[in-house]
Amino acid sequence: MIVESDINRRKETRSISVGSVKIGGSAPVVVQSMTCTDTRDIQSTISQIHRLEEAGCEIVRVAVPDVEAAAAVGKIKKAINLPLIADIHFNEKLAHGALEGGADGIRINPGNMPRESVRRIIQDARGRAAALRIGVNSGSLEQDLLDRFGHPCAEALVESALRHISLCEELDFHNLKLSLKSSHVPTMIDAYRLISAKADYPLHLGVTEAGSLLSAAIKSSIGIGILLSEGIGDTIRVSVAGDPVSEMPVAFGILRALGIRKVGPDIIACPTCGRCEIDLAGLVDKVERRLAGMKEHLVIALMGCVVNGPGEAAEADIGIAGGRGKGILFKKGTVMRTVPEDQFFDVLVEEIGQMIGRKV
């Protein structure tokens, strides 16, 4: 009953391609996001996509609410490296426009797209080797399902997805991924568990409308975290009301905490208490800021006192166990030397730079 091995045993799903990025099969869990710029403002959108890429984002989605936005897709696509998904609602023509502009995938919402339209989008996507996401959402279920189930429960979300899966399968189209997002975390968990038992397409996990950064971190960590820990999920999106770049530390934090992808520093730091005689919270803040965006994985323990400090610091790649105005520096379980408190930050930056072979 070792959880970590369970966690790493993912349900095997079909492997699909979104541009150059593989999702499902044996591919790592992919982190994605969506721009919050006006897609028609091409420069702002490109600039936000570059910032997302810099922060680790691996696939990006843009809203395509009108013809002008659909026309912008081609220009955006030419200026970015990430695979690009066009988010389409209501209007089939926008999907064709985005595909013509080179979109690597289309996200459609079964709740607001007639079956005949979806059929033509599938045929267009197939011709261009683009992927399709069937993106069900608790806020936009088909009316007949709401009438039948009474409210957007897990079973209703699953039924909505299955309808469109069968349409794709009729057309022998399988470059497909699924999302069944709810703003209600237990419903989201249940919907993904149910669909995972019924379909083998890769799953895009997310809690929808998860709110501000902290709220989104809590809801997404629970919802996405529980599913990933059960081996369910091939790509994730943390939805934050705010700058989407802020989603990246949460997404990679979830993957790192579960041992699924070891990207970026893992900072172990005690909450401090009446025993702590150093400014630990200040040190944690400085170190986090300095290492923001670092991709190399290191476990860094910043500890306030002798109770758990030496133990945690010894388990980490590098650590400081503080005492009164000084601390003991550990590297890979070995005590290196005593460091005065005013040198903690500089010593850590220097040593971490040496460990990863570049200045931080």
Next chain:
Amino acid sequence: MIVESDINRRKETRSISVGSVKIGGSAPVVVQSMTCTDTRDIQSTISQIHRLEEAGCEIVRVAVPDVEAAAAVGKIKKAINLPLIADIHFNEKLAHGALEGGADGIRINPGNMPRESVRRIIQDARGRAAALRIGVNSGSLEQDLLDRFGHPCAEALVESALRHISLCEELDFHNLKLSLKSSHVPTMIDAYRLISAKADYPLHLGVTEAGSLLSAAIKSSIGIGILLSEGIGDTIRVSVAGDPVSEMPVAFGILRALGIRKVGPDIIACPTCGRCEIDLAGLVDKVERRLAGMKEHLVIALMGCVVNGPGEAAEADIGIAGGRGKGILFKKGTVMRTVPEDQFFDVLVEEIGQMIGRKV
């Protein structure tokens, strides 16, 4: 396979008392924290405890690293309402001092307390009807367990706890709760699952040394969230390197997201995208700040566009689905009226005030 009902089916544990607060049995999951002030600084400690209580904290712990801190416990206890736990390491005498001062419970760490000392602490606690927490931590395991298991794995944490449980049971002492904290989330999850299968004492859940607020929110939401969703856990602590008051929104956010305790507003808000024509992130921020500390539970949907906006707003207690420069106000599923964007905040504050029967 409805998750929410599973989530609410908690494993039945013994009911214990920490001062006036029940933990385990059929009691709600209790939220607790720990001061980060110098315990000897009585005024600062009392003031932080009052701020914690105001923010929803239900039990508070203080570090007792020396005789002066033990002597402070009595004075702190007289000035606060919350049950008070003294955190004791290494030195048995400090436990007796804290109990004499009226501490409602003692947390000991099996890794650094001789068996004979624990025996005397138990006898002292029994005489005063105080509770005991056996608080195992990955950073301070007994050396023989580290030698035997090689590193602080789940099985080693469990073994450490079982040793002290048996000592308590020999002395027929059962006013006991357990924690098996690790800074490694999968280890923490596994340790609690294992101990939950072997013991029926209430469990205090926490990911130890979880780092800064965002990091702690991610790790704690996953670790505590997975366990609570399995019915494991009777009291929780989110450990943040920083002001412990900041732990409260995370702790209650976890409980709310899982439907375990409905305390405080649940703000559903979309991440916005190229469709959004209102300043949604700004509105979310203003509403969150205004409602900070609100205990009444309301689902409030703040949505940027027509795709999911009306659907989510209709499911919420109150919601606004934005359009260009205006939005539709929903209450309990009914469309109330159209509101201009510059009045969103005032209208929400007014309506929420009416719903909960007091100004917000």
